[in-house]
Amino acid sequence: MLRLYTHAACLRHQPGPGHPESPARLEAVLRALDDARCAGLERHAAPAATPAQLRRVHDAAHIERMLAAGAAIARDGRQVAIDADTVLGPGSLDAALHAAGAVVAAVDAVLGGACRRAFCAVRPPGHHATPTQAMGFCLFNSVAVGAAHALAAHGLARVAIVDFDVHHGNGSQDYAAGEPRVLYLSSHQSPLYPGTGAAGEHGIGNVLNAPLPPGSGSAAFRAVWDERLLPRLAAFRPQLILASAGFDAHRLDPLADLDLVSDDYAWLGARLTQLADTHSAGRLVSALEGGYSLSALADAVPAYLQPQLA
Numbered sequence: 001m002l003r004l005y006t007h008a009a010c011l012r013h014q015p016g017p018g019h020p021e022s023p024a025r026l027e028a029v030l031r032a033l034d035d036a037r038c039a040g041l042e043r044h045a046a047p048a049a050t051p052a053q054l055r056r057v058h059d060a061a062h063i064e065r066m067l068a069a070g071a072a073i074a075r076d077g078r079q080v081a082i083d084a085d086t087v088l089g090p091g092s093l094d095a096a097l098h099a100a101g102a103v104v105a106a107v108d109a110v111l112g113g114a115c116r117r118a119f120c121a122v123r124p125p126g127h128h129a130t131p132t133q134a135m136g137f138c139l140f141n142s143v144a145v146g147a148a149h150a151l152a153a154h155g156l157a158r159v160a161i162v163d164f165d166v167h168h169g170n171g172s173q174d175y176a177a178g179e180p181r182v183l184y185l186s187s188h189q190s191p192l193y194p195g196t197g198a199a200g201e202h203g204i205g206n207v208l209n210a211p212l213p214p215g216s217g218s219a220a221f222r223a224v225w226d227e228r229l230l231p232r233l234a235a236f237r238p239q240l241i242l243a244s245a246g247f248d249a250h251r252l253d254p255l256a257d258l259d260l261v262s263d264d265y266a267w268l269g270a271r272l273t274q275l276a277d278t279h280s281a282g283r284l285v286s287a288l289e290g291g292y293s294l295s296a297l298a299d300a301v302p303a304y305l306q307p308q309l310a
Helices: 023-032 051-055 060-076 092-111 142-154 170-176 217-236 262-279 294-309
Strands: 002-006 041-045 117-120 159-163 182-189 207-212 240-245 284-288
Touching: 002 092, 002 294, 023 294, 051 060, 051 092, 051 142, 060 092, 092 117, 092 142, 092 240, 092 284, 117 294, 142 159, 142 170, 142 240, 142 284, 159 170, 159 217, 170 182, 170 207, 182 217, 207 217, 217 262, 240 262, 262 284, 262 294, 284 294
Parallel strands: 002 041, 002 117, 117 284, 159 182, 159 240, 182 207, 240 284
Antiparallel strands: none
């Protein structure tokens, strides 16, 4: 069984006209998930993450800055720019809290036996948010918060974060690099924002990056997963796999040039499902990260999820 976690609050995050991280992204995904290909989805409303859940990853000062910005926006309706890319509007904080809460709820569901797999159709994305800083469209690191919840609330000893967004998840790596119970694996385009994710970055031996040059395409993408990343994942024998599911490596995406197609996401979804079945009692939780072509999202997200519906 595959559960879908989402919330209407995630549609109310408005970073401004022309911003690529628009509500239309999530609308396109949700419309696509109404398709017959995803008829087996069980839909659930995502709760908001609590401050205690956020504090397992983010320091108190960062959380307080976000809460204060949210209060200021609610008071006078103005937007608050964290940086050139990351803008909070009236609904942004609530959206980010529900995005992180979705992953926490999905972790509880798969570890509690309610389902084996879950997909969190949420925004804003999260994997650039470091323990101390919002950046790169991201306010809170939803997948890292889910990983920390699995460790603290469920007592797991081995949690893997796999990240196939076209941009390196610097915030997730920062979190994992200080947590020996977490393995972080990433393929991403390089050079590209945020400029991290070199092959020589290893954390405390629990980080493996596979940077790919622009134009790499399907064969190179599948090769780094088949030959480097997935064998490391299998050797780790994770009790839970969390996926930062970005679809901006698709050839239609306007922000990058890795040149993947939807079949590549179906392929990786099948491989992750197989590894989860072998090592994690089927437990796989994925959360939407990037992806800025609406047509690519509408095709690639169902393709990625179809192997998980079995």
